[in-house]
Amino acid sequence: MTFFRSGVGLIPEFPSPVEGKDLVDEITEEAGLRPPSDRNLHLTALVKEGEHVARGAVVACVRQDPDICLVAPIAGQVGRISRLPGRRLSEIVFFREESGGTQRHDTAVAETERGLRRLLQTAGFWPRITRRPFGGMPASREVPAAIFVMATDTRPYASDPRQALVGREAAFLRGLAALARLSKGPTFVCWDRTTTMPAVSAEAGDIRMVPCGTRHPQGSAGIRIHQDFPAGLEAPVWDVHAEDIADLGDLLETGELPMMRLVRISGAGLREGRLLRTHPGADLRQLSRRIVAPGSHSLHAGSHLDGQASRWLGHRHRQVTVLPNMPPPPRSHWLLAALIETARPRPAIPTAALGQSLGGALPAIPLIRALGAGDDEAAMDLGLLSLLEEDLALADYTLGAGGDLMRQLRAMLDRIQTEYDA
Amino acid sequence: MIRGLWTRETVALLTVAALMPLALFWIWFGGSAAVFRLALVLLVIAIWQLVFMLSRAQPPSLSLLVTALAIAMLAPEGLSVFQFVLGISFGVVIGELIFGGWGRNVVNPGTVALAFLGFGFPAAPWPVFDTPLAWAAIPAAGLGLVIGVMPSALVLAGLAVGAIVATFGLVSDPVLFAAGIVFVLLVCDPVTSAATTLGGWVQGATYGALVVLFGGAWSGAAPPQIAVAAALLSSLAAPLFDDIALRLWVHRRRRRYGRS
Numbered sequence: 243m244t245f246f247r248s249g250v251g252l253i254p255e256f257p258s259p260v261e262g263k264d265l266v267d268e269i270t271e272e273a274g275l276r277p278p279s280d281r282n283l284h285l286t287a288l289v290k291e292g293e294h295v296a297r298g299a300v301v302a303c304v305r306q307d308p309d310i311c312l313v314a315p316i317a318g319q320v321g322r323i324s325r326l327p328g329r330r331l332s333e334i335v336f337f338r339e340e341s342g343g344t345q346r347h348d349t350a351v352a353e354t355e356r357g358l359r360r361l362l363q364t365a366g367f368w369p370r371i372t373r374r375p376f377g378g379m380p381a382s383r384e385v386p387a388a389i390f391v392m393a394t395d396t397r398p399y400a401s402d403p404r405q406a407l408v409g410r411e412a413a414f415l416r417g418l419a420a421l422a423r424l425s426k427g428p429t430f431v432c433w434d435r436t437t438t439m440p441a442v443s444a445e446a447g448d449i450r451m452v453p454c455g456t457r458h459p460q461g462s463a464g465i466r467i468h469q470d471f472p473a474g475l476e477a478p479v480w481d482v483h484a485e486d487i488a489d490l491g492d493l494l495e496t497g498e499l500p501m502m503r504l505v506r507i508s509g510a511g512l513r514e515g516r517l518l519r520t521h522p523g524a525d526l527r528q529l530s531r532r533i534v535a536p537g538s539h540s541l542h543a544g545s546h547l548d549g550q551a552s553r554w555l556g557h558r559h560r561q562v563t564v565l566p567n568m569p570p571p572p573r574s575h576w577l578l579a580a581l582i583e584t585a586r587p588r589p590a591i592p593t594a595a596l597g598q599s600l601g602g603a604l605p606a607i608p609l610i611r612a613l614g615a616g617d618d619e620a621a622m623d624l625g626l627l628s629l630l631e632e633d634l635a636l637a638d639y640t641l642g643a644g645g646d647l648m649r650q651l652r653a654m655l656d657r658i659q660t661e662y663d664a
Numbered sequence: 665m666i667r668g669l670w671t672r673e674t675v676a677l678l679t680v681a682a683l684m685p686l687a688l689f690w691i692w693f694g695g696s697a698a699v700f701r702l703a704l705v706l707l708v709i710a711i712w713q714l715v716f717m718l719s720r721a722q723p724p725s726l727s728l729l730v731t732a733l734a735i736a737m738l739a740p741e742g743l744s745v746f747q748f749v750l751g752i753s754f755g756v757v758i759g760e761l762i763f764g765g766w767g768r769n770v771v772n773p774g775t776v777a778l779a780f781l782g783f784g785f786p787a788a789p790w791p792v793f794d795t796p797l798a799w800a801a802i803p804a805a806g807l808g809l810v811i812g813v814m815p816s817a818l819v820l821a822g823l824a825v826g827a828i829v830a831t832f833g834l835v836s837d838p839v840l841f842a843a844g845i846v847f848v849l850l851v852c853d854p855v856t857s858a859a860t861t862l863g864g865w866v867q868g869a870t871y872g873a874l875v876v877l878f879g880g881a882w883s884g885a886a887p888p889q890i891a892v893a894a895a896l897l898s899s900l901a902a903p904l905f906d907d908i909a910l911r912l913w914v915h916r917r918r919r920r921y922g923r924s
Contacts, residue, residue, distance in 0.1 A: 256666065471921065472921050581721050582717070584721045585721060589767025589768050594813075595670050595812050608906070623924050624924070642669060
């Protein structure tokens, strides 16, 4: 059975130039901190414009849950704080300063589960965790039913988590053992079956290794969660990237949370691909400045499948996609457009490609029909609560739906969350 | 950002490509009469698609090529133009367009049109298929399976049942040939066939069982009529098979994980 499952999925191909050989660390002159994607999240800024902050210093906290903090990704001066209507924090921009220093944390408190939780929240580790159902950060006191550590990423041009862990195996194991203490259930480590993973000792707790194939979406967190430990309304499941687990191990050892991460820049809008180490909130314009091809282009934080146009690298992004801006297609006659283009969403025709785009893990067409019809109960029965937009990105791409599928999923999750919270 | 290719129209075109062996053999044997018949069906369906585009902003689909081929190949012969157009119109409008077009329909419009013509004008003789044409259904099913536009479980179930029926001689050769052609043209429609793996296997087996049942017990029926009736019933039962398959799947997951 495992043999058959290892071949499921697709290998979508996108044009991108050859990658340069050098792997450099790059801290951008400006960095932007935006709230993690969570519709109900209100942040309170704890710094003022012009203030100088150390790398890792607390700059904002969640209004409803002040234990959860966001920290400065680089040392520097707070250049701009942007707010949305309702004094909702939209963005904090930092200007880099060499002499800003690094925030250190007392790791002695991490001996207890409560102290460890507090350390992760004040050190800015919390936004690196995604919870399911519904997505976003977990609440400060949430106890997960299981944790998934993703040491594989099958998205096209994803940076290899194993490369990010080279030389950091001890930190990874330390971080893994610590994070496992926060869960009341098992901790799953999903890894690429073509590589080897560091051996985990039995003392680290209930840690289970999950080998994954190399086709997408086998390395997608939602698909793994759906297959091995589905999330439920009363059973939240967290997922964390393996590189962040190594960062957690370093935090526990040194008191400083490393900010640098392995990021790949790819896309048809480049002259040359690039693999580098940079920080969350990095300025995508600076990262791609010397390698973009002539002509108009757009920068996306994320992969070809699920990337969002952005100027800054997000909390969980490890990919940057640069695409050439294509001239808009000629507009068809208004009457023809009204007759042909108004029927939306377009129907999904069942094909083998569509089934493979969900890894064969769940019935693709019944789920897509339930999403299109707004049938919450049927979709929940089919495993909706384990999924987020990124897990359906390949199916959306396969169908040429232009994001319709991901929007339907988000609308349904928001609706279910509103009903659940009420 | 970037869009993939498996849109409704791509699938329709790939289905046409998969059915090419069957279509080419049929035109080869049928000659200009077959081409005229196909052109007439295409014209009628295109007019109805235009009507629904103008009245309900429902975009037309290239799936009309598949529907037209099925109706042109399988419809009874000797009908007047009025009868023929009436049957096509009934099938296309009631079977597909009023549901919102291809992708939202419940039954195959070709199946509905053929059933209407068969039951409405029982005196009209059904076509007889040459042996090479029936053999061409096998590469068509193979192409559909490889390209991925025909449900794999259904195609494999159909081939397995067909092999068993042929081995044990459960039906006569004309019925077997007609059943093979109808299977590829009507039953393997990705939209109206079962969407789950288990459902596909059961639907394929049901179609085969109905063909054997009608072949043995329905005296006086022509082979294509038997196959079309089996296709209609198995297609109507497909949502039920899917529902049962999904309930079993959800039940298994609930037993294993405590939730689905």
